[in-house]
Amino acid sequence: MKGTQSMHRPQKLGPRATQAAAFAALWAAAALVLLPVAAILGVMFVRGGRAISWEMLSSAEDGLLPAIVGTVTLVALTAVIAAPLGIAAAVYLREYAPRGPLVRLIRLAIVNLAGVPSVVYGLFGLAVFVTLLGFGRCLLAGACTLALLALPLVITASEEALRQVPERLRAASFALGATRWQTVRRIVLPNALPGIITGLILSVGRAAGETAPILFTAAFIALTKPFPSSVLDPIEALPFRLYYMATEAHGITEDAKWATAAVLVGLVLTINLVAVITRARLRGARRW
Amino acid sequence: MGLPGMDSELIVKPEGEVKIETSGLGLFYGEFQALRDVSVTIAARQITALIGPSGCSKTSFLRCLNRMNDLISGARVVGEVLLDGRDIYHEATDVAVLRKRVGMVFQTPNPFPMSIYDNVAYGPRLHGRCSRSELDEIVEKSLRAAALWEEAKDKLRKSALDLSGGQQQRLSIARVLAVEPEVLLMDEPCSALDPTATFRIEELMIELMTRYTIVIVTHNMYQASRVSHYAGFFLLGELVEYGPTEQIFENPKDQRTDDYVRGRFG
Amino acid sequence: MNTGARRVREWLIERAIQAAGAMAIVFVLAIFAFLLRDALPVFRETTVRELAAGRTWLPTAEPPKLGLLPLLLGSLYVTIGALLISVPLGVACAAFISEVAPRWMRETLKPAVEVLATIPSVVFGFLGLLLVGPWLAELLDLDVPLFAGLGSLMLAFMAMPMIVSLSEDAIRAVPMTLRENSLALGATQWQTIWRVVLPAGRSGIIAAALLGMGRAIGETMTVLMVTGNAAVIPLGLQGFLRPVRTMTATIAAEMGETAYNTPHYHALFAIGLLLFIITFAANTIADVVVRRSSRTSR
Numbered sequence: 095m096k097g098t099q100s101m102h103r104p105q106k107l108g109p110r111a112t113q114a115a116a117f118a119a120l121w122a123a124a125a126l127v128l129l130p131v132a133a134i135l136g137v138m139f140v141r142g143g144r145a146i147s148w149e150m151l152s153s154a155e156d157g158l159l160p161a162i163v164g165t166v167t168l169v170a171l172t173a174v175i176a177a178p179l180g181i182a183a184a185v186y187l188r189e190y191a192p193r194g195p196l197v198r199l200i201r202l203a204i205v206n207l208a209g210v211p212s213v214v215y216g217l218f219g220l221a222v223f224v225t226l227l228g229f230g231r232c233l234l235a236g237a238c239t240l241a242l243l244a245l246p247l248v249i250t251a252s253e254e255a256l257r258q259v260p261e262r263l264r265a266a267s268f269a270l271g272a273t274r275w276q277t278v279r280r281i282v283l284p285n286a287l288p289g290i291i292t293g294l295i296l297s298v299g300r301a302a303g304e305t306a307p308i309l310f311t312a313a314f315i316a317l318t319k320p321f322p323s324s325v326l327d328p329i330e331a332l333p334f335r336l337y338y339m340a341t342e343a344h345g346i347t348e349d350a351k352w353a354t355a356a357v358l359v360g361l362v363l364t365i366n367l368v369a370v371i372t373r374a375r376l377r378g379a380r381r382w
Numbered sequence: 383m384g385l386p387g388m389d390s391e392l393i394v395k396p397e398g399e400v401k402i403e404t405s406g407l408g409l410f411y412g413e414f415q416a417l418r419d420v421s422v423t424i425a426a427r428q429i430t431a432l433i434g435p436s437g438c439s440k441t442s443f444l445r446c447l448n449r450m451n452d453l454i455s456g457a458r459v460v461g462e463v464l465l466d467g468r469d470i471y472h473e474a475t476d477v478a479v480l481r482k483r484v485g486m487v488f489q490t491p492n493p494f495p496m497s498i499y500d501n502v503a504y505g506p507r508l509h510g511r512c513s514r515s516e517l518d519e520i521v522e523k524s525l526r527a528a529a530l531w532e533e534a535k536d537k538l539r540k541s542a543l544d545l546s547g548g549q550q551q552r553l554s555i556a557r558v559l560a561v562e563p564e565v566l567l568m569d570e571p572c573s574a575l576d577p578t579a580t581f582r583i584e585e586l587m588i589e590l591m592t593r594y595t596i597v598i599v600t601h602n603m604y605q606a607s608r609v610s611h612y613a614g615f616f617l618l619g620e621l622v623e624y625g626p627t628e629q630i631f632e633n634p635k636d637q638r639t640d641d642y643v644r645g646r647f648g
Numbered sequence: 649m650n651t652g653a654r655r656v657r658e659w660l661i662e663r664a665i666q667a668a669g670a671m672a673i674v675f676v677l678a679i680f681a682f683l684l685r686d687a688l689p690v691f692r693e694t695t696v697r698e699l700a701a702g703r704t705w706l707p708t709a710e711p712p713k714l715g716l717l718p719l720l721l722g723s724l725y726v727t728i729g730a731l732l733i734s735v736p737l738g739v740a741c742a743a744f745i746s747e748v749a750p751r752w753m754r755e756t757l758k759p760a761v762e763v764l765a766t767i768p769s770v771v772f773g774f775l776g777l778l779l780v781g782p783w784l785a786e787l788l789d790l791d792v793p794l795f796a797g798l799g800s801l802m803l804a805f806m807a808m809p810m811i812v813s814l815s816e817d818a819i820r821a822v823p824m825t826l827r828e829n830s831l832a833l834g835a836t837q838w839q840t841i842w843r844v845v846l847p848a849g850r851s852g853i854i855a856a857a858l859l860g861m862g863r864a865i866g867e868t869m870t871v872l873m874v875t876g877n878a879a880v881i882p883l884g885l886q887g888f889l890r891p892v893r894t895m896t897a898t899i900a901a902e903m904g905e906t907a908y909n910t911p912h913y914h915a916l917f918a919i920g921l922l923l924f925i926i927t928f929a930a931n932t933i934a935d936v937v938v939r940r941s942s943r944t945s946r
C-alpha cells in the first residue's frame with residue numbers, strides 16, 4: 095500500500111469529523127421540529143388559556159357553546175355512520191376476501207380515499223348530500239361527508255385490530271363446527287373490539303378538526319336557532335367558527351380568537367389522548 | 383406407487399364396523415402434492431394412530447377428515463373421504479355439520495379467552511342450545527368425560543387461560559366433546575405436555591374409545607403402541623403401511639416401516 | 649332458530665359484508681363521477697386550453713374569465729416550497745429517530761410529531777395568520793404578511809408527521825445485516841446511514857415524499873388563511889414572498905357564494921376534479937413504488 099508519508103496535502107474532512115457535523119445537523123433537524131411543536135402548544139395554552147372564561151364557553155349568544163355542541167353532535171353522528179361501514183369493510187378484507195386482484199383494488203381505493211383533499215370531499219358532499227339527496231346544508235349532510243373522510247381511517251384501524259386476533263382461535267372455532275360468520279361474531283370481533291374502538295376515537299378526533307368538508311355542507315355562523323333539534327338543521331362548528339373569527343376581523347377581540355383556538359386544540363388533543371390511553375390500557379389487559 | 387390394490391397387502395382393512403374410509407385421497411397445496419393416493423379404512427370406536435417422521439403429511443391427512451384444509455387457500459383435494467359411507471367432499475355437504483360430527487383437538491392447547499364454562503358451552507351455543515339448564519348439564523357432562531370436572535367445578539367462571547397446560551388440553555377435549563361428535567381427531571395432543579399430563583390424557587383416550595372413534599397423530603411411538611389398535615405409517619405423503627398395531631410395531635411388512643419403528647431414522 | 653333460517657340470515661349478512669368491502673371502490677368512482685358531472689358543463693363556456701393555460705381568474709366578470717394557470721402555479725409554488733422544507737427535515741428527523749437519537753430524545757420527539765399530526769389545519773392557518781406571518785413579514789420586510797412562502801412553511805409542518813413516520817418505516821425496514829456489514833468494513837455510523845441505509849430505504853422515502861406532496865396540494869384551510877388569495881401568477885423566487893392563490897383556497901373561498909349551475913360553479917368543480925386527479929396519481933404512484941420495492945427487496 096502507498097506510503098505513510100506525511101506530506102501536507104489539503105485534507106478533506108475526515109470521516110469522524112464528517113460524522114460529527116452530520117450528527118449535529120440531525121440534532122438541529124430534531125430541534126427544528128420539536129421546538130415549533132412545543133411553541134405551538136405553549137402559546138396555545140398560555141395565550142388561549144388566559145382568554146377562556148366560563149362565560150365565553152357557556153354563552154349561547156356569542157359564546158362558544160353552540161359551536162361546541164355542534165361539533166360534538168357532528169362527530170358523534172359521523173362515528174355512527176362511519177363505524178358500521180368501516181368495520182364491515184375491514185371484516186370483509188380480513189376475514190372473507192379471497193386473495194387476488196379485487197382485494198388489491200379495494201386497498202388501492204382506500205389509500206386513495208385517504209388522500210382525497212378535504213375540500214374535494216366538501217364538493218362531493220355538496221353535490222350529493224346537499225343537492226342530489228336534498229338534505230340541504232345541515233348536520234346530516236355534514237356528518238355524511240365527514241363519514242366518508244373518516245372511512246379510510248376506520249377501515250385501516252379495524253383491519254389492524256382484526257389482524258391482532260391469533261389465527262389459532264379462529265381455527266379452534268371452525269373445528270367446533272362454527273361457520274365463518276359465527277366465528278367472526280363470537281370470537282374475532284369481541285377480541286378485536288378494543289383496537290376497533292381506538293380507531294374510531296382517533297377518526298372522531300380527526301373529524302372534529304376538519305373545516306373544508308363542512309364549509310358548504312353544514313356549518314354556519316350566528317344561527318337563529320343555535321342548537322340543532324333534528325339532523326336536518328344547520329349547525330355551528332368549532333373549526334368553522336375559528337376560521338370565521340380569524341378572518342373577519344371586525345368586532346372580535348383577540349381574546350375571543352385565542353380562546354376559540356385553544357378550545358379546539360384542547361378538544362382534539364383530549365380525544366386523541368383518550369384514544370392513546372384506551373389503546374395502552376387494553377393492550378395491557380389482553381392475554382392469549 | 384399408488385395404484386389401489388397394488389399394495390393391498392400393506393394396507394390391512396380392519397374388522398368390524400367401518401367409520402371412515404378414504405379412497406385415492408390426494409392433497410395439493412398449490413403445485414406441491416402433500417398426500418398421494420391414500421386409501422385406508424378406519425374402524426369405529428377404536429383408536430387408530432398415525433405415525434411417521436416430521437413433515438406435514440400426517441397432520442395434513444388428519445385435516446382432510448374434517449375438511450380443515452379448506453381453510454388453506456390453494457389447498458385442493460382429490461379422491462374420496464367417506465364418513466359412514468357418504469363422501470364428505472361432496473358439494474352438498476354442510477361443512478359446519480361435518481365438523482360437529484368429526485371433532486378435532488390441536489397440538490397446542492387453544493382455549494378461547496373466556497371462562498372455562500363459556501369455552502365448553504361455545505359449541506353447543508353455536509348449534510342452538512341456549513337454555514341455561516341445558517348448558518349447565520352439557521358443561522358438566524363434558525368436563526367429567528374429559529376428567530376435568532373435579533378440578534374445574536369451582537372455577538367455572540374463571541378464565542380458561544389460568545389453567546395449566548395439561549388442564550387446558552383436557553379443556554380442549556371437553557370443548558370438543560360438548561358438541562357430541564362421533565369421531566375425535568387428535569393432532570399430537572400430548573406433545574406440549576409433561577409426562578404426568580400426557581399419561582392422564584392417554585388414560586382419557588382409552589376411556590373415550592368406547593364411545594368415540596379416535597384417530598391420533600403422534601410422534602411418540604411408545605404412545606402409539608400403548609394406546610392404539612391400528613396404526614398407519616406415513617412417509618413423504620404416502621401411507622406406506624397400515625394394520626393392527628402389534629403387527630406394525632413388531633412385524634412390519636415394509637422395510638421402511640421397520641426402519642422407522644426401530645429408530646433408524648426420523 | 650332452525651338451521652334453514654339461520655343459513656338464510658347468514659347468507660344475507662355475508663352479502664352485506666361483501667358490499668361493505670366493495671364500498672371503497674364504489675366511493676372512489678362515485679367521487680370521480682360526481683366531480684366529472686358537475687365539472688364538464690364548464691366546457692360550454694370555455695375550452696380546455698383556455699382553462700388550463702388562461703392567465704386570468706375572474707369568474708365574476710362578464711364574460712367570466714376562467715384561467716386556471718395562476719391557481720395551478722399558486723398551488724405548485726406553495727407545494728414545492730413545502731416539500732423543500734419538509735422532506736429534508738422530515739427524513740433527517742426519521743434518520744435521527746431510528747439511528748442516532750438516545751432513548752429519551754426518541755420518546756420526546758415521536759409523541760411530539762404525533763401531536764403535530766393531530767392539530768387541525770384551521771389552527772395552523774390561525775397561527776400563521778396571527779403569529780408567524782406578521783413576524784416573518786417584519787423579519788423579511790414585506791408589505792403584506794400573507795404570502796406563498798408562509799403557506800409553504802405552515803404546510804411543511806403539517807406534512808411533516810406523515811413524512812417522518814413513513815420514512816421511519818422505510819429506514820427501519822432496512823435489514824440490520826446491511827448496517828452490520830458496513831460497520832464491519834470500518835465505516836462510521838454516519839457513513840453507514842448516508843451510503844447504505846438511506847439509499848436502501850430510498851423507495852419508501854420517495855413514497856413518503858409523494859404522499860406528502862399529495863397532502864400539501866390538497867390542503868385547504870391553512871393556505872386559505874395565509875397565502876393572501878390573490879390570483880396572480882407567481883414569478884421566480886420572488887413569487888414565494890408575494891401573495892398567491894391555490895386551487896384549494898379558490899374552491900373554499902368562492903363556493904359559498906356561487907349560485908348553483910353557473911359557469912363559475914362548474915369551473916370550481918373542474919378545479920376539484922383536477923385536484924382529485926393529481927392526488928389520485930400521486931397516491932397510486934406512491935403505492936406502486938412501495939409495492940415494487942417490497943417485491944425486489946426479498
